[in-house]
Amino acid sequence: MEIKKAIITAAGKTQRTLPLQSLVDRDGAQKTALAIIIEEVLEAGVEEICLVIHPGDAAAFKAAAGRHAKRLQFVEQTAPLGYGHAVHCAREFTGDKPFLLLVGDHLYVSGTKKCCAQQLVEAATAEKCAVSAVQATHESKLPYFGTVGGRLVPGARRLYEVEDILEKPTPTEAEQKLIVPGLRAGHYLCFFGMHVLTPRLMEILGELLGKAGKKGGVHLTTALAKLAARERHLAAELQGRRYDIGIKYGLLTAQLALALDGDDRDEVLSGLVELLAARGK
Helix, strand or coil, X not given: CCCCEEEEEECCCCCCCHHHCEEECCCCCEEEHHHHHHHHHHHCCCCEEEEEECCCCHHHHHHHHHHHHHHEEEEECCCCCCHHHHHHCCHHHHCCCCEEEEECCEEEEECCCCCHHHHHHHHHHHHCCEEEEEEEEEHHHHHHCEEEEEEECCCCCCEEEEEEEEECCCHHHHHHHCCCXXXXXXXXXXXXXXXXXXXXXXXXXXXXXXXXXXXXXXXXXXXXXHHHHXXXXXXXXXXXEEEECCCCCHHHXXXXXXXXXXXXXXXXXXXXXXXHHHHCC
């Protein structure tokens, strides 16, 4: 199971400009969020990248991709019919091949030498099935994420057989349906914004969109729940953290995370100490 294709979605009303934002990466170079995401994908061994965008945004995304622009293909989501529809727009790009899926408003900082996308691709390649990245998340954040229930794969660390998936569950729903043995109380496995998926996912999305009609949107989590019922689907806790740059102070938090993981860590820490000291006077 080789994963050589990747989809990055960036067509949503609140997503369109976020990948265009500039940050200072771990190497000290100024880059757009899109360029950082592309480099994450390429480090995982992906060769072809498709961006799902709003009509008319291609020029801005090519500029934001910089030297990586020649690697990109573009597909337009012509109607705002949800995330599942956005992914399905790239069905001709993926064809009958498995693919890596990322959102355009998340950045990642790995806790190991391998980037998060590479960790996920290696897990999917080894297990020969769809694998969704997850992160143990406090129940107060459940309104922001799709959430997974399952059981630990025997003999494996941080790898779970997916049994149930709910989109933005309430704490009561999560407690009833999504308990995962071994997690701290009040914590659940929430999506990381990164998946390796099989061609069957595109088939399922097509079925759901056909039933929904022209006005109906489809959640990706709905399709993933059906995928788990039809074939093996795992969830993997990666060694790393996700940073949603679309939430309040999200871009700032992501920038701090990149800086503290990079070449200028000591300089950044010194600046933070000075700032906190000044505020304490």
